[in-house]
Amino acid sequence: MSVTKTDICVIGAGSGGLSVAAGAVQMGARVVLIEAGEMGGDCLNTGCVPSKALLHAACAGMDWQDAHDHVRATIAAIAPHDSVERFEGLGVRVIKGFARFTGPREVAVNGETIRARRIVIATGSRPRLPAIAGLEDVPCLTNETIFALAERPEHLLILGAGAVGLEMAEAHRRLGCEVTVLEAARAMGRDDPEAVAVVLAALRARGVRIEEDMPVVRAQGGDGRITLTTADGARITGSHLLVATGRAPAIEGLDLDKAGVEAGSGGIVVDTRLRSTNRRIHAIGDVTGGAQFTHVAGYQAGVIIRAMLFGLPAKARADHIPHALYTAPELAQVGLTEAEARARYGDGVEIARAAFSGNDRAVATGETAGFLKVMVHKGRPVGATLVGAGAGEQIALWALALSGRQKLSAIAGIVVPYPTMAEISKRAAGVYFAPRLFDNKTVKRVVRAVQTILP
């Protein structure tokens, strides 16, 4: 077996692995990148990119065929950025094959041994199928197959009202499918319930049936006719079934034990510096079981590059990481939700709110559903929840505020073009300061005194 020595060996060419490889090689490290499937991983091929392309096409009123052509064209347009050719051009050695550990510093692929000073596991996640009687015998779709569906489902059943379930419900309903979402617990359970309610109301108004606290106990049927039985005995029949009940870490076949890397049911165990139980092996992205987003994998890549290349003890933060749900309206969150802020700071937290119905641009465009609420502790925002048109774009301002640990006065002090949706952020900050300024006896006394002496 031939042996190749390198500085960094990256397993998985998805959002996390590609970022590590590109950053490290351009700063002078020797990098080997191993990918078993498609370059670009989940995000490009079966996740973010096709889902956002499908949502756009559906909201723009395209038909099934045009929408799927748009999905393929979008992937094809972005693919060169993640391609073998681009990475080889940067100086990375790319190996297409399945990697497995053969020792604490060694990985084997296609009969070759890669011996590396540092190894990065960025193998991502796979759809997790729940233990429901009969499910294994029913033809079910996941994110790996739904974007390649040739024909429009007449009635799409969706298990799980998380991000995948709700975005796919939105897209397929707009493409003309009947859609039923069955959620065992609460839809978008980690997000602010008041904000989630706005999204659910909009989806329901467009005809999506969403049932929460509705565990499914049995699945039966075949191609074109699938019946789900709920715990209370109700039977719901549809033509297709999408399972969107969360993810499992992609660690099968990696032989982690040979490298002394521990994994739990959530994924590879890492410390705040994203080191596994083998200190020379880092793990980033979905495989660690934390917040599963492309921008998190990319952020974590930056953290470990600092450690691997410069020996800096960089820690990964989580308090400034935003996420967004791309339904209409969108829902976005950064930092603590109201419930989390109240649990942490008790009465020390204040909530500053503004509604899209009070935003002139939203009124002009008819997009008045939704609100912003900002959780404030000692004059600093510790979280922001946005639900409304363009929430995913607008959360960037609050991500900046939390990332820089800025005061709310920084947001109150910005000047925003009129009329824009972005005014809602300044408005919420104004709501926080208004009583301090306008209901303040000292301020009033000072103004009266100054007025008596000013010429």
Ligand SMILES: Cc1cc2nc3c(=O)[nH]c(=O)nc-3n(C[C@H](O)[C@H](O)[C@H](O)COP(=O)(O)OP(=O)(O)OC[C@H]3O[C@@H](n4cnc5c(N)ncnc54)[C@H](O)[C@@H]3O)c2cc1C
């Ligand atoms: C439908 C859907 C929509 C999504 N939308 C968004 C969104 O809008 N925004 C967002 O931020 N996130 C979104 N996500 C989540 C996002 O796709 C993931 O968080 C992100 O792709 C994780 O990146 P990663 O590098 O950890 O893993 P991946 O991108 O999955 O990459 C892992 C790579 O490792 C390879 N691999 C696995 N095992 C091996 C091995 N042993 N040897 C070699 N290669 C291996 C795989 O083939 C894969 O290419 C979405 C996910 C889904 C399912």
Ligand SMILES: NC(=O)c1ccc[n+]([C@@H]2O[C@H](COP(=O)([O-])OP(=O)(O)OC[C@H]3O[C@@H](n4cnc5c(N)ncnc54)[C@H](O)[C@@H]3O)[C@@H](O)[C@H]2O)c1
């Ligand atoms: N816009 C985005 O950024 C975006 C979009 C899609 C996916 N993602 C990422 O992908 C990951 C996976 O998404 P997901 O939606 O599959 O997972 P999820 O964890 O977000 O949601 C899964 C949902 O399924 C429910 N569930 C679990 N078992 C069930 C059962 N047996 N029957 C019915 N419901 C059940 C859960 O209660 C939960 O609400 C997410 O963590 C998210 O980070 C992000």
